[in-house]
Each structure stands twice: as structure tokens, then as C-alpha cells.
Amino acid sequence: MTDLNHLFISLLLLVLVSLTLCSSATAHQNEQDTPITRFQRYLRIKTAHPTPDYTSAINFLTQQAQSIPNLQIKTLSFSSSPHHIKPLLLLTLPGSNPSLPSILFNSHIDSVPAEPDKWIHDPFAATLTPEGKIYARGAQDDKCIGMQYLESLRNIQKDPNFKMPIRTIHVSYVPDEEIGGFDGMMKFVESKEFKDLNIGFMLDEGQTSINDEFRVFYADRAPWNLVIKAKGNPGHGSKLFDNSAMENLMKSVELMTKFREYQFDLVKDGLKMTSEVISVNPVYLKAGTPSPTGFVMNMQPSEAEAGFDVRLPPTADSDMLKRRITEEWAPAIRNMTYEITHKGPLRDYTGRPLVTPTNSSNPWWSVFEQAVIAAGGKLAKPEILASTTDAKYLRQIGIPTFGFSPMKNTPILLHDHNEYLEVSVYLEGIKIYESIMKGLSSFEGDTS
Structure with a gap:
């Protein structure tokens, strides 16, 4: 074969690859802008360790936040390495009474690695199957709740009867939870920026439920x-x-x-x-x-x-x-x-076990429970999470925190091959968070 033939074949292959990439990019760009396609776009950003693409994820989340009215947007970083920036995104919907303790909804950006050859679909393609399942690393853990927060903030402000919340709502997207959160939530909680938020209660990630009751976690191991x-x-x-x-x-x-x-x-x-x-x-x-x-x-x-x-366990x-x-x-x-x-810590700053009460001694519990019920949901018996999350850092300084991810009738596939979430489950979760955000942010009772 002559050098000219080699050159022709190389150019042909280059053109074919370029056309394929352009076609794929155009297909994604031409997707309708819906809660599902927005979720898929977030899932396609590779934030798996050991090299999570935090920059692309923060840029995407910021763009989404900019399309929602009244949100204040701030990017922070507490990375110990100046050469490895690990951004943290903080969104704020101001309340009408800023003197009241605020609410924080937290999720982490990073995910664990995936072995593509062990999956039936590319773990970073966010494939939507005819059965209505979205396969992707992070679909359950926990990019779902990160996007559900945004969709809920978008929807509650579309309500004709919408009024600004009484309590301020904060939403945080933190790095490095999957490797301990040392450059993420741990340093965030220690910062002046966090103290200025006056957090009274936080919701963090939970786990799926295999039946029709939502699970809620009051402690981590x-x-x-x-x-x-x-x-x-x-x-x-x-x-x-x-x-x-x-x-x-x-x-x-x-x-x-x-x-x-x-x-x-x-x-x-x-x-x-x-x-x-x-x-x-x-x-x-x-x-x-x-x-x-x-x-x-x-x-x-x-x-x-x-x-x-x-x-x-904390006990x-x-x-x-x-x-x-x-x-x-x-x-x-x-x-x-x-x-x-x-x-990991077992006690808070007073020496008590790191648990958040789920009874009348904790006023947040009743408000949270009623909000879930109002949206048509049911809560299972509160439990301790078998693993650990960033919630421990809030409980350690005495802030009541529950782990909660509104996913029911779903197999537990966190860190597993073929992690997926059904479209119907994802959409129902948005409605649940809308009710929770409204309930918690309108609560005027004493939380001391």
C-alpha cells in the first residue's frame, strides 16, 4: 500500500470520528430541556474518583441555578492543595425572617469509580431505557437529590400562590464525600462562611427503599x-x-x-x-x-x-x-x-452520641414527617445508616440532621454495577422535596 493510500485512509477515519462526535454532541444539544434531560446531563459529567471533574459539574449546576429566580450563588473552596481546587457550590433562597435558623439541603458532587465492562450500559452515558430506567454512576448516590433540589426550587416559585419562605433555604454541593469529605464538608463546617449561614437543620443523602416506604436515617455508623x-x-x-x-x-x-x-x-x-x-x-x-x-x-x-x-454505631x-x-x-x-x-466520630461536642432525635424533643422531626405525608409519602421506621455520610460533621456540632433520599420500590445499587433510577421514582422525589422545602421553610416554631 502506498503512502498516499495510507494518508487517504487516515483522513477518512479522522472525518468519520469527527462526524460521530459532532452527531453525538448535536443529539445532546437537541434534547428537550426537561427535568429528565437535565438529570441526564448532570449524570454524564464524570465526577468519579480518582479524577472527578468538579469544574464541569459546578459550571453545569451554576447554569441551572441561574435559570431559577431569586437564587443567590456562591462558589467556595477549602482544598488543602492550591494545585487541586475542589469547589463547593452554595445556593441561597433568602427567607423573609433571616433571624430564624435556616435550612440546608446537601448533596455531594463526587461518585465512586465504575467498571464499564461490568455494566449493561455505559455508566457515564445516562442511558434511558424503554422501561424508563436511567443507568448511570451517581443515579442513586447521589446526583439524583442534587438535581431534585434544583427542580423543587424551580417548581415552588412557579406556583401562583408562591410567597418567599420565612426561613432561608440553602443548598450545598460539596466535593470529596466519597473519600471522607476532608476537603469538602468537614472544612466547610469549620469555616466562617458556614457559621454565618445560621443553620438550624440539614437534610443529607439517604438510601433507596425496596418497598413503598421512604427510609430516613437519624445517625451514621x-x-x-x-x-x-x-x-x-x-x-x-x-x-x-x-x-x-x-x-x-x-x-x-x-x-x-x-x-x-x-x-x-x-x-x-x-x-x-x-x-x-x-x-x-x-x-x-x-x-x-x-x-x-x-x-x-x-x-x-x-x-x-x-x-x-x-x-x-453511635451507641x-x-x-x-x-x-x-x-x-x-x-x-x-x-x-x-x-x-x-x-x-470517624461517635460523639458530638457535648459528649453525646451522634444521633438526631425522631420524637417530640426535636421539632424538626414532626415538620419533616408531616411534609412527606402531605406529598403522599410514607416514612419507614427511622434507622441508623450502615455506612457514613457528610451528615456526621453537622451532627458533631449539634445541628439536627436526617439522611433522606426519596427513592422507593428501588433496589439498593449504591456503589454497585448497573446503578439506575426509574424516571417515575425521580419525578416523585421532586414532588416530595417541594413539600419538604415548603414545610420546613414556613415553620415558625421554636427550634431551640
Whole structure:
């Protein structure tokens, strides 16, 4: 084949690729501007770790906010690295009585990674199927509520009887929730900008419900990243001797497995919910002497290490767990050490468990519950979230916070392959938030 033919084929391929990209871009641009297409456009922005595109997401959300009357828009950043800006978007609908504590609706921009080859649709294409399902990373966790907030603010102001809310409504879009929120909500809560908002109550993300009742969460479990290390004398692979590194680590894993089984049995027997027990799950094991083809099989290593994801409900006795780790799981007498590399809070600034009451002692609870009922919804029994969210940072400083995502009759697919949300569920959620925003922002009662 001549060089001229090579050049012709290369140019032809370039033209075809360009036409395909233009066609795809035009198709998206020609979409009708509806709540569903706006949701899809947000989902198509790749905000998955390790390289979330925060800039594009903030630009999109800002454009949407600019199309809604009366919204004040502010972009903040609390990133610890000047070379890696992590913007936080804050929207405000001012209330007629700014002296009253305000309401905050929070969602996070980032999402966990996705493995495209494990999905039936591209996780970043926001494919809408004939069955009315939108497949996308973040469809449930939690770009849905981020867009539902905007649609609710848009709709309540279209009401002919609309009056400015009594309490100010804030909506925040924060970075890095999926990796701890250290450059996001944590620093936001510590900032002067946050204190000036005078927040009295916050709604954060929740989870889907597999039945027709919406779930609401009054607390999160605290994450402990536990690393246990064992040391011992190395030896020939055939040698039997006491207290090798692998033997010591295996003894610990056996004890931890028994503890896990006991906690799990409480769940299986219906005595406790998953979120009410201490979960201990192994996440990695590191040991052995590497070789060019794998590991040296006739040598017992001098060090071994294992990592565990430990989750504690706010009612757990953390001192008891530390004693168990020190005395049983990683005792110094067996030449073992441990480290908790990340430890979430269990108590607020007064020393009380990080829980938000769901009874008459919390006036926000009744207002929230009645707003959901007014929109035709039903609430399940309040529960502790099995994982953790940015809500912990608000509860830690004493601000009542519920986790809530209005998704019912939907499988729980957060962080899973083929995450999707049905169009009907998404649209119903907008109506639920409209009622909640109206109810909370018009509440004039005492919240002290």
C-alpha cells in the first residue's frame, strides 16, 4: 500500500470520528430541556474518583441555578492543595425572617469509580431505557437529590400562590464525600462562611427503599480503618515453630471472625439491624516473600499484615472495642501492633452520641414527617445508616440532621454495577422535596 493510500485512509477515519462526535454532541444539544434531560446531563459529567471533574459539574449546576429566580450563588473552596481546587457550590433562597435558623439541603458532587465492562450500559452515558430506567454512576448516590433540589426550587416559585419562605433555604454541593469529605464538608463546617449561614437543620443523602416506604436515617455508623501487623522469626517452609508472623496473624483473624459471626447472627436472628451492630470485614491481606514468579514457597515470612473495615454505631462502646483489639486481636505479647488509620466520630461536642432525635424533643422531626405525608409519602421506621455520610460533621456540632433520599420500590445499587433510577421514582422525589422545602421553610416554631 502506498503512502498516499495510507494518508487517504487516515483522513477518512479522522472525518468519520469527527462526524460521530459532532452527531453525538448535536443529539445532546437537541434534547428537550426537561427535568429528565437535565438529570441526564448532570449524570454524564464524570465526577468519579480518582479524577472527578468538579469544574464541569459546578459550571453545569451554576447554569441551572441561574435559570431559577431569586437564587443567590456562591462558589467556595477549602482544598488543602492550591494545585487541586475542589469547589463547593452554595445556593441561597433568602427567607423573609433571616433571624430564624435556616435550612440546608446537601448533596455531594463526587461518585465512586465504575467498571464499564461490568455494566449493561455505559455508566457515564445516562442511558434511558424503554422501561424508563436511567443507568448511570451517581443515579442513586447521589446526583439524583442534587438535581431534585434544583427542580423543587424551580417548581415552588412557579406556583401562583408562591410567597418567599420565612426561613432561608440553602443548598450545598460539596466535593470529596466519597473519600471522607476532608476537603469538602468537614472544612466547610469549620469555616466562617458556614457559621454565618445560621443553620438550624440539614437534610443529607439517604438510601433507596425496596418497598413503598421512604427510609430516613437519624445517625451514621462511624468508620474505623483498622490495620493489624504481626512479626515473627522467619523460617524454612517445612519448619514447625511457635509464633511465626503468619501464625500470629491467623490467630487474630480467627478471633475477629468469631466476633463478626456473633454480630452477624444478631442481624440474621432479627434481633438487630445491620446498622446497629459493629461490623468487621477484612479488605486486604499482605504477607509472603516475593519472587520473580510470585512468592517464595519454602520460606515463612517475618511480617504479615491485614486490613479491616470496621463500622461502629453511635451507641457502641468504643473503649470496649479498643480493649478487645489491644488484648485479643493484636496483643503485644504475640509481637503484634495495630493502627486505626481513620476513625470517624461517635460523639458530638457535648459528649453525646451522634444521633438526631425522631420524637417530640426535636421539632424538626414532626415538620419533616408531616411534609412527606402531605406529598403522599410514607416514612419507614427511622434507622441508623450502615455506612457514613457528610451528615456526621453537622451532627458533631449539634445541628439536627436526617439522611433522606426519596427513592422507593428501588433496589439498593449504591456503589454497585448497573446503578439506575426509574424516571417515575425521580419525578416523585421532586414532588416530595417541594413539600419538604415548603414545610420546613414556613415553620415558625421554636427550634431551640
